[in-house]
Amino acid sequence: MFSKILIANRGEIACRVAATCRRLGIRTVAVYSDADADARHVAFCDEAVHIGGAAARDSYLRADHIIEMAKEAGAQAIHPGYGFLSENEAFAEACAAAGLVFIGPPASAIHAMGSKSAAKQLMEKAAVPLVPGYHGEDQGPALLRREADRIGYPVLLKASAGGGGKGMRVVESGDAFEAALASVKREASASFGDDKVLVEKYLTRPRHIEIQVFADTHGNCVYLFERDCSVQRRHQKVLEEAPAPGMTEARRRAMGEAAVAAAKAVGYVGAGTVEFIANQDGSFYFMEMNTRLQVEHPVTEMITGQDLVEWQLRVAAGEALPLTQDQLRIDGHALEARIYAENPDKQFLPSTGTLRFLRTPPAVQFMRGEDVHGPAGIRIDAGVREGDTISPFYDPMIAKLIVWGKDRDEALARMRQALASYHVVGLSTNVAFLQRLVSSQAFRTADLDTGLIERNEKVLFPPPAPVGLEVIALAVAALFDREARERRIDAADQHSPWTHGGAWRLNGGVSRTLRFGYGEQVLEVTLSTNERGSTLIYADQAAPFACTCQADDIRINLGTRRAHGQVHADGETFHVFYAGRHVSLAWLDPLAHAGETESEGGKLTAPMPGKVIAVMVEAGSTVTRGTPLLVMEAMKMEHTISAPVDGVVSEVLYRVGEQVVEGAQLLAFEGKSGA
Known part of the structure; x- marks a missing residue:
């Protein structure tokens, strides 16, 4: 076994690999860019080396430099994680040439599966079932169009060298x-340096099921069962x-054996995933x-009790697979939710910024064997901490939240509870x-396919719910508690009247009206206090009011109703977490000077x-309204800026290739009167 390895990646996967290495007594070397100097994975590993600028091409994609750093650090092997150089055959070859073990498959296997077109041809020879499509070398637009017409619409255009949902478009007619092909080629070239595409028949209600395979250098190859990855957005x-x-034993065996056949066809070694598209009829x-x-390997670990990173390390060190196919068992059910910095209400646009406050449910970073049966059954794989920044340079994943249950219903209940605590x-x-x-009926009843989100749009993207009395009361309690703490000028004497910020008055009561911004609405609440106590008045409701505050943890009494929640103040915005809901209320301080409101009317x-x-x-x-005006690329995805109404473009403010910051005016636009 190795004594030291370099992890050529960042974020949660670097921490995940390092966790197993620490358990096995293997020292780890982290690599980091300018943007990641203070990142969690840097602190988590035993050593760390700087490899370049913030952009991936200046750091995590510098193969020669990473190999040089590994040799200088005395590492015997390199673990590539996923993404970046993990499927780069040239990198795997360079590691071998430098006397380093690449903890992954042989370069020949990467080459064979690196081109989706070539892989399909290889699988056809191995008798693995294929979707009807065109996977040829001729990339002429006219030929691709003829092939799409022959296959029949809808078709899926997919980058031949792609992955992670990038470089994919469904074409309905x-x-x-032509426009879809141009977009896919641009995205493919930017993400993978290769604009070749393949054309496939697009199945209307498919499931995405993948099989985890593992092979060693001794001729052994097994499958560690399946994962359902049907729930997707933007592929x-x-x-x-x-x-x-709903997987039957016969179908599981058929898919597993097909996956093993695919792996053997390319002389595979190490961890791999064979992805299948499945019809509702079982084909x-x-x-x-x-x-x-x-990314989703933890759910396999949770149901098998195996550490797949440990398997990778042992296989790379020349050992045989730890278990045979007959020894592998499924125990329980596991779910993984990818927690992203993104805005689902804006077509899942990535979000950047600082994690100013982060609280998670009680969890461990890794579970194996008996650990999954603990009372929590929750695991979190994360590469960030409170105070860290989600930058525009890398994937906006915050963490992976994984739960285990003895069956799917128990796993679902744990996932709902864990998400409410995040x-x-x-x-x-x-x-x-x-x-x-x-919580949706479609997911609860396992009515799964890759279009689940689109099919259930009304349920999954509802209009903002009204702010209830409990939520507004929690915000009021947090605001008053903060004001009371700010007024305390004699904290050494807890009996001093100046230490307390209550509303008691000598000759009567007092009433105070507060206003909070909630989206486009202004919410008004009044708190009246006299010798008999306090009353909260909001939205034609009135209730007695009392509260207890311990830091961010707040308990309120509203007459016979009681509520318990957390409120985190970020400047003048109070983030209320109550009953699984997160509500942001901006306090409109009447003493603050109102800033000028900038009209966005003529801007995009x-x-x-x-x-x-x-x-x-x-x-x-x-x-006209909806006309594409400009295309931006951010986090390796394309985002089209379209005309909001009919009108005239009066000025274009940026050229192709220029970087823009969030909120920058891209074009000046004049809407037609009445539009």
Whole structure:
């Protein structure tokens, strides 16, 4: 076994690999960019080396430099994690040439599966079922269009070298083919340096089921059962679970054996995932093979009790697989939710900023064997801490929340409870969306397919719910507690009248009206206090009011009703977490000077930091509502800025290739009167 390895990655996967190494007594070397100097994975590893600038191409993609750093640190092997260089055959070859073990498959296997087109041809020879499509080398637009017409719409355009949902578009008709092809090629070139695409028949209600495989250098290959990854947005996974609901033993065996056949066909070694697209009738087709550890590997670990990173290390060190196929068992059910810094209400646009407040349910970082059966059954794989920044340079994942239960119902209940306890302040997250998702009837009843989110849009994207009495009362209690603490000038004498900030008056009562901003609304609440106590008046409701505050933990009495929640103040905004809901209320301080309100009427602004990659209009262009005006790239995804109404573009303020900050004005736009 190795005594020291370098982890050529960042974030939660670097911490995840380091956790297993620490348990096995293997020293770890972290690498970090300018943006990650204070990152959690740097502190978590035994050593750390700086490898370059914030952009991935200047740091985590510098293969030669990383190898040089590994040799200088005395590492014997390199673990690539996932993403970055994990599926780069040149990197795997360079590691071997430098006398370092690449903890992954042989370069030949990466090469064989690196091109989706070539992989499909190879799988066809290995008798693995394939989706009807075109996977050829001829990339002429006219030929690709003819192939799409032959296959029949809808078709899926997919980057041949792609992964992670990038470089993929569903094309509903021939009229939309040309624009979709251009977009996919741009995104593929930017993300993978290769603009080749393949065309496949798009199944209307498919499930995405993948099989975890493992092979060693002694000729052994097994499958560690399946994961259902059907719940996706923009072709990227949101929720994963194992085992797949409704999976029969016969189908599990058929898919597992097909996955093993795929691995053997390329002489595979190490951890890999064979992804299938499955029809509702049980038929399945090969999609691709990911020649690395997957983001969602924890659910497999939870139901098998195995440490897949340990398996990787042992196989890379030349050992045989720890278990045979007959020794592997499924125990219980596991779910994983990917917690992202993103705004689901704005088409899941990534969010950047500082994690000003972070509270999570009680959990461990890694579970194996008997640990999953503990009272919590919760695991969190995270690469960030409170105070860390989610930057525009890398994937906006905050953490992976994984739960285990003896069956799917218990796992679902634990996931709902865990999400309700996950509090994030400082940027937008998908936590509330995930809560609605796991509570939806479609997911609860396992009515799964890759279009689940779109099919249940009304349930998953409801209008903002009204702010109830309990929520507004918690905000009032937090505000008054903060004001009382700020007024205390003689804290050494707890009996001093100046230490207390109550509303008692010598000759009568007092009434105070507060206003909070909630989206576009202004909420008004009045607290009246006299010798008999306090009364809270809000939205035609009146209730006696009393509260107890211990830091952010607040308990309130509203007559016969009691409530308990947490309130985290960020400046003048009070973030109320109550009954699984997160409500942001901005206190409108009447003594503060009202700032000028900037009208956005004539502007189109950047929803996030990024780079302009296409401009479709020029000054003077007359456009209709919905016309694409400009395309931004951020976090390796494209975002199209469209005309909000009919009008005229009066000025284009950025050129292709220029970087823009969040909120920057991109174009000046004049809407037509009456539009």
